[in-house]
Every structure is written in structure tokens, then in C-alpha cells.
Amino acid sequence: MELALLYSGGKDSSLAALILNNFYNVQCVTGSFGITDDWEHARRAAARLGFAFQTLDLDREIADEAVELMLQDGYPRNGIQRVHEHAIERLAQLDIDAVADGTRRDDRVPTISRAQAQSLEDRHNVDYITPLSGFGRHAIDQLVKDTFDIEVGPSETIPKADYEGELRQIIADNHGPGTVAEVFPDHTQTYVHGISE
Amino acid sequence: MELALLYSGGKDSSLAALILNNFYNVQCVTGSFGITDDWEHARRAAARLGFAFQTLDLDREIADEAVELMLQDGYPRNGIQRVHEHAIERLAQLDIDAVADGTRRDDRVPTISRAQAQSLEDRHNVDYITPLSGFGRHAIDQLVKDTFDIEVGPSETIPKADYEGELRQIIADNHGPGTVAEVFPDHTQTYVHGISE
Numbered sequence: 001m002e003l004a005l006l007y008s009g010g011k012d013s014s015l016a017a018l019i020l021n022n023f024y025n026v027q028c029v030t031g032s033f034g035i036t037d038d039w040e041h042a043r044r045a046a047a048r049l050g051f052a053f054q055t056l057d058l059d060r061e062i063a064d065e066a067v068e069l070m071l072q073d074g075y076p077r078n079g080i081q082r083v084h085e086h087a088i089e090r091l092a093q094l095d096i097d098a099v100a101d102g103t104r105r106d107d108r109v110p111t112i113s114r115a116q117a118q119s120l121e122d123r124h125n126v127d128y129i130t131p132l133s134g135f136g137r138h139a140i141d142q143l144v145k146d147t148f149d150i151e152v153g154p155s156e157t158i159p160k161a162d163y164e165g166e167l168r169q170i171i172a173d174n175h176g177p178g179t180v181a182e183v184f185p186d187h188t189q190t191y192v193h194g195i196s197e
Numbered sequence: 198m199e200l201a202l203l204y205s206g207g208k209d210s211s212l213a214a215l216i217l218n219n220f221y222n223v224q225c226v227t228g229s230f231g232i233t234d235d236w237e238h239a240r241r242a243a244a245r246l247g248f249a250f251q252t253l254d255l256d257r258e259i260a261d262e263a264v265e266l267m268l269q270d271g272y273p274r275n276g277i278q279r280v281h282e283h284a285i286e287r288l289a290q291l292d293i294d295a296v297a298d299g300t301r302r303d304d305r306v307p308t309i310s311r312a313q314a315q316s317l318e319d320r321h322n323v324d325y326i327t328p329l330s331g332f333g334r335h336a337i338d339q340l341v342k343d344t345f346d347i348e349v350g351p352s353e354t355i356p357k358a359d360y361e362g363e364l365r366q367i368i369a370d371n372h373g374p375g376t377v378a379e380v381f382p383d384h385t386q387t388y389v390h391g392i393s394e
Contacts, residue, residue: 001339019216019328023340098336105311105330114302121333130331131216133302136314139295139324142198143220 001097003129004029006087007053008162009045011144012102012132014192017051018147019131020100027096031056031087033063035166041191042161048194056094062086066163067170070183076164077109083163084110092124100129106137149196158189198294200326201226203284204250205359206242208341209299209329211389214248215344216328217297224293228253228284230260232363238388239358245391253291259283263360264367267380273361274306280360281307289321297326303334346393355386 003020007013007028020026028046030039032055039055046053066079073079084101091099099120103111112120117128132140144150151158164184171180200217204210204225217223225243227236229252236252243250263276270276281298288296296317300308309317314325329337341347348355361381368377 001343019219022216022219023343097339103331105314117302117333121335127333127336127339129333129336131328133331134300134327134329136318136324136326138318139326142294142324146198146220 009042041159098127206239238356295324
């Protein structure tokens with residue numbers, strides 16, 4: 001069975017890929033608005049883990065909507081959620097049996113409710129799977145430590161390909177770097193270099 | 198890392214065992230009130246899948262409480278939930294790193310909320326993992342079909358070791374088989390005979 005996984009090159013989506021690999025032919029897919037080349041980081045991480053990779057074109061309009069939300073709110077949560085829902089919808093339109101993402105139990109965003117999941121499945125005739133949604137933060141940290149060779153650092157310095165990089169870029173271009181720092185609080189990210197020896 | 202999985206010999210907990218086996222040393226554990234030998238079915242299924250097995254003594258008082266709930270309600274849901282919470286608490290007291298069960302996304306019972314999960318983790322210093330909670334019914338049916346050699350049939354004829362068998366027995370002993378049929382609506386169960394060829 002063919003499965004398309006929303007993939008950033010980070011620890012969560014990389015762990016999701018390994019779990020799903022037991023049952024599906026996993027394709028790592030990175031959404032891109034065409035604003036930056038951040039997806040290249042995901043391509044390299046997928047290659048190191050041995051997974052097929054492709055990019056998925058996202059609507060530039062959705063990026064602008066998301067940025068508007070973030071500026072109104074003063075924080076990124078609802079904008080990220082908007083982009084994630086769009087990406088999952090796009091993913092479900094591929095010719096595949098199942099779609100997945102790396103959402104964890106303790107994530108506050110992005111999050112897809114059970115009702116949204118069932119609607120997505122019914123409308124697109126796919127399974128929607130979140131293989132990490134039954135794992136808490138501590139369990140995931142343990143599994144990542146045992147499994148991957150990773151790099152951890154502040155969000156803006158870690159090579160990654162989630163939606164954040166492109167949205168930061170739009171905000172920086174239109175409103176300056178000061179506004180990026182206002183909207184995105186400091187947090188750390190991880191990037192997967194490969195399976196540990 | 199050592200993980201204790203609540204195990205019935207059915208498809209859900211068997212699939213959970215296979216997923217967790219990538220990361221943990223999985224021990225299949227079947228709760229028993231000491232009323233029937235139903236746990237023997239789980240022991241045999243675990244052996245066929247190559248997993249270690251042990252039983253877990255459950256409090257007979259909890260079984261009686263659960264039966265009371267079921268008779269009051271006229272359906273088994275709250276009674277099953279009561280027993281499940283007790284079993285998970287007992288499981289978390291074992292000398293292990295993580296506990297797990299086979300709860301699926303679309304299960305209405307048993308279900309452990311995120312807050313309950315975090316409380317369990319904090320109080321017992323374990324991870325609580327539900328590896329199937331990100332999989333819907335259709336996805337699980339597909340994976341089971343591809344993975345296991347199973348037997349499907351009405352609940353009362355399939356050899357299994359969930360809490361239902363013992364609770365049915367208590368009700369039959371105290372109130373007669375007619376009351377069992379009133380409380381438990383007809384439903385099908387599965388039993389795992391092994392990995393398919």
C-alpha cells in the first residue's frame with residue numbers, strides 16, 4: 001500500500017516514517033509555497049533514511065492568509081494550523097492509499113480532530129494516519145535518542161522544511177525581521193542526520 | 198527499554214505489539230480476575246507472535262463494581278472502562294519503562310484522555326503509549342488483513358482474553374445467561390492465530 005507522509009526532516013516526521021515503513025510503501029512529501037528552498041533539507045534527510053521523496057505545491061494564497069492570521073494573533077498557532085489543513089487536503093488528493101503526518105499526542109498545533117480525520121478519509125477515499133498521536137513527549141524523546149543521529153538548536157538556525165521557514169520569509173519580506181521575532185517565540189527544533197550507529 | 202502491553206490475543210493488541218516491537222522489549226500482559234482461564238488464549242496468541250507473556254492479577258472488587266455499572270446502565274461501556282482504568286493502573290506499577298494498550302482512534306471504549314495519560318505517566322514515572330490511536334478503523338482492518346492470520350466470529354464464540362469473558366461469567370453466575378444477552382449487544386471479535394505466510 002502506498003502512503004504519503006508530510007515530512008519536514010525533523011525528528012517527529014522521521015520517527016513517523018520508520019513506524020509506517022513496517023506496513024506501507026512510504027513516500028516522504030514536503031509542502032512548499034515556492035518561496036524558499038527549505039524543502040531541500042527534507043529531501044536530504046529522507047535520502048539518508050532511505051525513503052522516496054517528493055515536493056507538494058501549496059497555494060501561495062494560503063500562505064498569505066496564514067501570515068495575516070499570525071500578524072492579527074501575534075502568535076503563529078492558527079496560521080500554522082491553516083497551512084497544515086491545506087497541506088493535508090492536497091496530500092489526500094495524490095493517487096495513494098493513505099496519508100500521514102507526525103503529529104504527537106502532546107502537540108497543541110497542528111492538530112486534526114477525529115471528525116476532521118474522518119471527513120478527510122470519506123471525501124478522498126484514503127486513510128489518514130497519525131502514528132505518533134499515541135506517544136507523549138517523553139516517549140518520543142527517548143525513541144528519537146535511541147534511533148536517530150540528530151542536531152538540535154534554535155528554530156532559526158536548524159535546517160528544516162516545515163511551513164515555518166517560508167512563513168517567516170514572507171513576514172520578513174513584507175514587515176521586516178523584527179516582526180518575525182514578535183510572532184515566533186524562541187523555540188528549539190531538530191534535524192535528522194540519519195539512523196544512529 | 199521494557200514495555201508492558203495490555204494484551205487480549207485480538208487483532209488490535211497484536212498489531213500494537215508489532216509496532217512497539219521496533220523500539221521496545223515488549224511483554225504481553227493479560228489482566229485476570231481469576232474467574233476464568235480466558236488468559237490462556239492470549240498466552241497462546243503471544244507465543245505464536247513470539248512475544249513474552251505474563252498475567253496481571255486484577256482486583257475482584259473492581260469486577261463486581263463493573264458488573265454493577267453494567268447492570269445499572271443496561272450496556273457494558275462504563276463497566277469496561279472501569280476495568281480498563283484499573284488494569285492500566287496495575288500495569289504501570291510493574292518495574293518497566295513504558296505501558297501500552299491497543300486503543301484505536303475510533304474506539305468509544307475503553308478510552309484514556311490525554312489528561313489521564315499524563316497523570317498516569319507522572320504518578321508512576323512511565324510512558325503510556327497507545328500506538329493505534331492515530332489509526333482509524335479502515336486502516337487497521339487493512340493492516341490486520343495484510344499481517345495476521347485471524348479468526349473472526351461472534352463475541353461469545355471467539356477465544357479471547359479481554360475483560361469481557363470474565364465479566365460475562367460473573368453476570369451469568371449471578372443473574373443467568375439471559376441477563377448477559379441483555380447487557381452485551383451482539384458484536385464480532387477476532388483472535389490472532391499468527392503472522393500470515
